[in-house]
Amino acid sequence: MRRKTWQRDAVRDELEQQSGFVSAQGLHATLVTQGTAIGLATVYRALADLASDGDADSLQSDDGETLYRACRTDSHHHHLICRQCGRTVEIEAAAVEKWARKVASDNSFTHEYHVIDIFGLCPDCAK
Amino acid sequence: MRRKTWQRDAVRDELEQQSGFVSAQGLHATLVTQGTAIGLATVYRALADLASDGDADSLQSDDGETLYRACRTDSHHHHLICRQCGRTVEIEAAAVEKWARKVASDNSFTHEYHVIDIFGLCPDCAK
DNA sequence: CGTGCTAATGATAATCGTTGTCAAAAGTAA
DNA sequence: TTACTTTTGACAACGATTATCATTAGCACG
Ligand SMILES: [Zn+2]
Ligand SMILES: [Zn+2]
Ligand SMILES: [Zn+2]
Ligand SMILES: [Zn+2]
Numbered sequence: 309m310r311r312k313t314w315q316r317d318a319v320r321d322e323l324e325q326q327s328g329f330v331s332a333q334g335l336h337a338t339l340v341t342q343g344t345a346i347g348l349a350t351v352y353r354a355l356a357d358l359a360s361d362g363d364a365d366s367l368q369s370d371d372g373e374t375l376y377r378a379c380r381t382d383s384h385h386h387h388l389i390c391r392q393c394g395r396t397v398e399i400e401a402a403a404v405e406k407w408a409r410k411v412a413s414d415n416s417f418t419h420e421y422h423v424i425d426i427f428g429l430c431p432d433c434a435k
Numbered sequence: 436m437r438r439k440t441w442q443r444d445a446v447r448d449e450l451e452q453q454s455g456f457v458s459a460q461g462l463h464a465t466l467v468t469q470g471t472a473i474g475l476a477t478v479y480r481a482l483a484d485l486a487s488d489g490d491a492d493s494l495q496s497d498d499g500e501t502l503y504r505a506c507r508t509d510s511h512h513h514h515l516i517c518r519q520c521g522r523t524v525e526i527e528a529a530a531v532e533k534w535a536r537k538v539a540s541d542n543s544f545t546h547e548y549h550v551i552d553i554f555g556l557c558p559d560c561a562k
Numbered sequence: 563c564g565t566g567c568t569a570a571t572g573a574t575a576a577t578c579g580t581t582g583t584c585a586a587a588a589g590t591a592a
Numbered sequence: 593t594t595a596c597t598t599t600t601g602a603c604a605a606c607g608a609t610t611a612t613c614a615t616t617a618g619c620a621c622g
Contacts (some may be wrong), residue, residue: 311589311598333579347601352580368495372608373579388538397542404534408553411515415524417555424551426535428544438569438618460608474572479609499579500608 310357315346319354320378323364328394329375329387367425390430399426437484442473446481447505450491455521456502456514494552517557526553 322339323330330338336351355376358364364376365387377396379385384405388397404424412420449466450457457465463478482503485491491503492514504523506512511532515524531551539547 309590309598313589313599315600331579349581349602350600353599368497368499371579372495372499372501374499388542388544390544391546397544399538401534401538404531407528407531411526411528411553412555415515416558417515417517417553418561419518420553420555422551422553424549426538426544426547426549428539428547431543434545436569436619440570440618442571458608476573476610477571480570 315350316354316357318344318346319351320358320363323355323358323376323378326377326394328396329367329369329377329389330394331369331373331375333373335376367423386424386426388426388428390433391427392429392433395430395432442477443481443484445471445473446478447485447490450482450485450503450505453504453521455523456494456496456504456516457521458496458500458502460500462503494550513551513553515553515555517560518554519556519560522557522559 318339319335322335322342326335332352332355333348335355336346336348339346339351355364355366355374358378359366359376362382363378365379366374366376367387369375375394377387379398381398381400383400386399386401386404388399390396408422408424409420412418445466446462449462449469453462459479459482460475462482463473463475466473466478482491482493482501485505486493486503489509490505492506493501493503494514496502502521504514506525508525508527510527513526513528513531515526517523535549535551536547539545
């Protein structure tokens with residue numbers, strides 16, 4: 309039984325405020341700057357819980373950070389991410405899902421899953 | 436000017452021996468076990484160089500390790516990877532490349548690039 | 563072949579994101 | 593309230609990777 313704490317709510321609320329993927333450290337810094345006294349370890353734990361509960365998506369950045377985002381939809385989807393500002397657009401494409409499954413089965417691989425992220429520069433960041 | 440050393444050759448040769456993605460630490464352990472006295476930092480450097488020269492592909496594992504593979508083709512491609520043994524199949528799919536570019540341009544994102552990896556269990560590992 | 567210059571090596575320390583520890587604080591049910 | 597447990601948070605510990613830096617060794621060039 310997971311207990312309700314203001315810390316978890318604060319993390320979830322702030323994550324939903326963000327327009328793109330953010331790191332645990334970044335979110336913690338934001339909260340502290342806003343005057344919310346919360347421990348870094350607590351933010352790490354809250355984000356990990358959100359991700360494992362399916363309430364947040366996560367991905368690994370190039371420099372080895374885990375980034376999180378509260379997505380608008382519960383269904384499986386992918387992301388188009390600005391590599392500059394992190395701004396993110398959710399992408400759904402049944403054709404690509406089908407392709408991935410076919411590639412796996414064509415090679416007799418089972419229990420398929422995939423990592424598909426598209427990066428670029430958003431209009432704003434392209435100046 | 437990059438100088439030729441037996442260490443770099445040893446790393447490249449051993450990487451080409453592998454059937455899938457391997458970590459720097461794993462490759463170093465393999466070399467040392469084979470009696471090749473080589474420093475860990477040197478293996479890290481050699482792999483990073485191979486990747487930046489386009490002679491090896493790299494990806495981030497779930498647990499935050501950078502994995503490397505000497506690929507058979509120089510052209511852009513993706514991978515179907517066994518999450519158990521690391522065995523890897525190279526995948527080319529022009530349709531997916533086109534899709535990724537279209538997703539980016541539809542949203543006015545420029546300088547598109549993508550991360551597309553398919554994971555599963557290979558026939559051997561599925562028992 | 564030496565000689566000189568400089569890149570490469572490797573043992574080790576340092577870095578950095580993340581997780582483990584554990585005593586204190588707080589949610590929850592009765 | 594009380595009793596029971598989960599959660600928190602300061603801080604230590606971890607693990608992959610990178611920085612240091614003295615030593616070694618490519619690689620011209622004479
Ligand atoms: Zn942007
Ligand atoms: Zn998908
Ligand atoms: Zn396998
Ligand atoms: Zn591609």
